[in-house]
Amino acid sequence: xxxxxxxxxxxxxxxxxxxxxxxxxxxxxxxxxxxxxxxxxxxxxxxxxxxxxxxxxxxxxxxxxxxxxxxxxxxxxxxxxxxxxxxxxxxxxxxxxxxxxxxxxxxxxxxxxxxxxxxxxxxxxxxxxxxxxxxxxxxxxxxxxxxxxxxxxxxxxxxxxxxxxxxxxxxxxxxxxxxxxxxxxxxxxxxxxxxxxxxxxxxxxxxxxxxxxxxxxxxxxxxxxxxxxxxxxxxxxxxxxxxxxxxxxxxxxxxxxxxxxxxxxxxxxxxxxxxxxxxxxxxxxxxxxxxxxxxxxxxxxxxxxx
Amino acid sequence: xxxxxxxxxxxxxxxxxxxxxxxxxxxxxxxxxxxxxxxxxxxxxxxxxxxxxxxxxxxxxxxxxxxxxxxxxxxxxxxxxxxxxxxxxxxxxxxxxxxxxxxxxxxxxxxxxxxxxxxxxxxxxxxxxxxxxxxxxxxxxxxxxxxxxxxxxxxxxxxxxxxxxxxxxxxxxxxxxxxxxxxxxxxxxxxxxxxxxxxxxxxxxxxxxxxxxxxxxxxxxxxxxxxxxxxxxxxxxxxxxxxxxxxxxxxxxxxxxxxxxxxxxxxxxxxxxxxxxxxxxxxxxxxxxxxxxxxxxxxxxxxxxxxxxxxxxxxxxxxxxxxxxxxxxxx
Numbered sequence: 001x002x003x004x005x006x007x008x009x010x011x012x013x014x015x016x017x018x019x020x021x022x023x024x025x026x027x028x029x030x031x032x033x034x035x036x037x038x039x040x041x042x043x044x045x046x047x048x049x050x051x052x053x054x055x056x057x058x059x060x061x062x063x064x065x066x067x068x069x070x071x072x073x074x075x076x077x078x079x080x081x082x083x084x085x086x087x088x089x090x091x092x093x094x095x096x097x098x099x100x101x102x103x104x105x106x107x108x109x110x111x112x113x114x115x116x117x118x119x120x121x122x123x124x125x126x127x128x129x130x131x132x133x134x135x136x137x138x139x140x141x142x143x144x145x146x147x148x149x150x151x152x153x154x155x156x157x158x159x160x161x162x163x164x165x166x167x168x169x170x171x172x173x174x175x176x177x178x179x180x181x182x183x184x185x186x187x188x189x190x191x192x193x194x195x196x197x198x199x200x201x202x203x204x205x206x207x208x209x210x211x212x213x214x215x216x217x218x219x220x221x222x223x224x225x226x227x228x229x230x231x232x233x234x235x236x237x238x239x240x241x242x243x244x245x246x247x248x249x250x251x252x253x254x255x256x257x258x259x260x261x262x263x264x265x266x267x268x269x270x271x272x273x274x275x276x277x278x279x280x281x282x283x284x285x286x287x288x289x290x291x292x293x294x295x296x297x298x299x300x301x302x303x304x305x306x
Numbered sequence: 307x308x309x310x311x312x313x314x315x316x317x318x319x320x321x322x323x324x325x326x327x328x329x330x331x332x333x334x335x336x337x338x339x340x341x342x343x344x345x346x347x348x349x350x351x352x353x354x355x356x357x358x359x360x361x362x363x364x365x366x367x368x369x370x371x372x373x374x375x376x377x378x379x380x381x382x383x384x385x386x387x388x389x390x391x392x393x394x395x396x397x398x399x400x401x402x403x404x405x406x407x408x409x410x411x412x413x414x415x416x417x418x419x420x421x422x423x424x425x426x427x428x429x430x431x432x433x434x435x436x437x438x439x440x441x442x443x444x445x446x447x448x449x450x451x452x453x454x455x456x457x458x459x460x461x462x463x464x465x466x467x468x469x470x471x472x473x474x475x476x477x478x479x480x481x482x483x484x485x486x487x488x489x490x491x492x493x494x495x496x497x498x499x500x501x502x503x504x505x506x507x508x509x510x511x512x513x514x515x516x517x518x519x520x521x522x523x524x525x526x527x528x529x530x531x532x533x534x535x536x537x538x539x540x541x542x543x544x545x546x547x548x549x550x551x552x553x554x555x556x557x558x559x560x561x562x563x564x565x566x567x568x569x570x571x572x573x574x575x576x577x578x579x580x581x582x583x584x585x586x587x588x589x590x591x592x593x594x595x596x597x598x599x600x601x602x603x604x605x606x607x608x609x610x611x612x613x614x615x616x617x618x619x620x621x622x623x624x625x626x627x628x629x630x631x632x633x634x635x636x637x
Contacts, residue, residue: 059439099622108633109625110578112386112439116565117625121618127611237443250437282454289448293430296440 008298009245009262012291016269024276032272034154038222040268041160042067042232044261045215047239047246048167049208051260054243055171056184056204057252058111062100063212063239065122066093067232070216072130075137075226082141090213092129096122097209101202119236126228135226146221156218163211168257177255180204184252241288242267245295266291335627336574336590343597351604359600361483365551367596368489369394369544371589374567375489375496376540378588379533381571382500382513384580385431385438387534389445390541390567393420394560395453397545401471402464402555409471416546417539423449424538425531432530442534446564457557464555475550485547492540496585509533513580569617570595573624577632594620 020027046063053060070089077085096118103114137143145155153161171177179200183190191197212232220226244250245266246259267288274284347354373390380387397416404415423445430441457464466472474484500506508529511519520526549555568578574591576583598620602613 103622103626107626107629109629113568113572113578113625114622116568117618117622119618120565120569120621121615124611124614124616124618127609128615132609132611237447240443244440250440280455280459282451282459285447285451286455287451289444289451292440292444292447293436296436297434 006247008295009247009259009266013262013266013269016266016273020269020273020276024273027272027276030152034149034152034157036268036272037157037160038154039272040264041156041222042215042219043235043238043242043267044160044264045163045218046212046232046235047242047260047264048163048257049211050236050239051243051246051248051255051257052167052171052180052204053111053208054184054240054248054250055180055252055255056201057187057250058104058184058201058204059115059240059250060100060205060208061112061115061236062096062118062122063208063215063236064232064234065119065126066096066209066212067216067219067235068123068126068228069093069096069129070213071220071226071231072126072228074142074217074220075130075135078137078139078142082139082145085139085142086214086217089217090210093209093213093216094206095209097206098202100209101205104205105198105201123228130226130228132229134229137220137224137226142217142221143224145218146224156222159214159218163214164257164261167211171255171257176200176203181253181255184254186253238264238267241292244299245291247299249299333575333587336587336594336624340590340594340597343594343601347597347601347604351601354600354604357481361481363593363596363600364486365483367592368483368485369548369551370563370566370570370592370596371489372492372544372547373541373563374570374588374592375492375585376537377564377567378571378574378576378583378585379496379500379509379536380438381568381576381578382509382580382583383530383533384513384516385530385533386442386568386578387427387445387537388439388442388564389423389427389449390537391560391563391565392446392449392453393423393538393541394545394548394563395555395557396420396423396449397542398549398559399453399457399464399545399555399557400542401546401549402466405466405468405471405549409468409474412466412468412471412550413474413546416542420538420542420545421535422538423542424535427538428531428534431534432527450561453557463557466549466553466555471550472553473550475547475552483551485551488543488547492543493585493589500585505529505532510581513582515581566595569621572628573621575628577628 026032046067050060050063070093073089073092074085077088100115100118103109104111148155150158171180179190179195182193182195183197183200187197216232219231242263243260244263246261246263247256248254248259270287270291271284274287275281353359373394377387377390397420400416400419401412405412427441427445430436431438477484479487500509508519508524511522511524512526512529516526545560548559570591571583571588572578572591573594574583574587574589576587595617598616599613602616
């Protein structure tokens, strides 16, 4: 059981790959893997931020709304180039992070309600910013971010790899990472130990929003259009799923970055396996639900053992 | 359920005044805001207080009231139910299927199925000990998957064929639509259960402190199990009524309904931490959301995106005020 708890996600991934190698035609190919990686990038990036938030014993439902806001902001500034537009999109996303963080850290509102409020308001703001319109993005630089590759690796995947590395370093190698996990383990103990708990929480929610904004930029680049009405809708649920099946407990105090990547990959593989075998999308949702329950059931055992 | 009794003979202190104020604001704040909005709406828009508009608001609110009533029970135990939007859709689709057999089947089929879903979720939360958030998140995904799987990926919209079942959604009694009457009955029955029955008191006790309730001899697991069944039944009932009202079981209906229900419960003043709150506050919370939406529609020039901005900000303001007030009470 302990073995399953530790390596369950990886075992599931290997089993799925073996199944597909044997039964699904054209699954094990460079092209297919490239497509799968590109498709999982937005969920993965949102999940990275979600892992940090869940590590503090919080939750962030506003990730999809932040993606939409980032998408809505891009067309306004894309005339100045990709970098200024991306910077403004991330800045706008961070403002939602600031609002989340302020309510949660300084006022003490429960994360689920605070981020629910910004999930609703955030998408509304995104639609107001975009004047409720879908705009196609024609700037060649941003389109190449979504479509081109460097030595066979798509730029969007490269962005995700870099962010994974940065977040992994942040969690495992920096003081802030240790402090974040300490706050999640026990907020009271962290306070008594003299940690700047409020500032840590604030930073975490801003980081999560910044990551979601990057996900929004990458997704917009891939679509070649800014679609604030639907972009990232309910992506937070997939992100939470990826984080949880990756082994980060919802009770906080632990952040598993590599596990989160594996969780996102597993979700992507399940969806791809079912689609490639002509199983309707509805069943992939049901499968996802069952997998969440199994993953959490196994984790529950871990809590009991400890 | 805390009652503040000033010590006899002592002049009331300033702290006591602040506490009463805080308690009062928490209890009646939403009602006061609702009353203000109604007054403003009546003065500003001649059509606002018209019979047809009021009846519209009532009918629109009735489905959410039923869903949010179930949600209140869950939240009172300190849990959460994210699956209600999907269960609502399942209730509607099953009601439409059931109506091909008759009106009794149209009502029973969704109630039984949604009750069973509530039982599964309740079992996982109460007896297996899994986090409500995750169990019902899986419910949200899984039940929507079932709805889509049973309607050819949402492309089939089963039509309500039974006339007497349709009447439950569309006919009126003394000028009041049946869903509104049923919602009122649900609230009355729920309130009586919550305040006058042993089970209701146990729900509050479990939400207040699970370990204390267990020590008092409350069957904590059974209580937690039952609130998810209640929530499943309420969501299924609301979905079935909505199907009768709209003459069809639309597979995509109810997306995001869980968020509106949670928002209504919280705005009404029920604490998400459980143990304190009631169903009447939830009704006030639902009405507040509906009236805001209706007022924005009355203005006409404002788009639906502005509506979600207002609803979101309103929710934020309410929870901020509530959190600050409950902090005052702890002093």
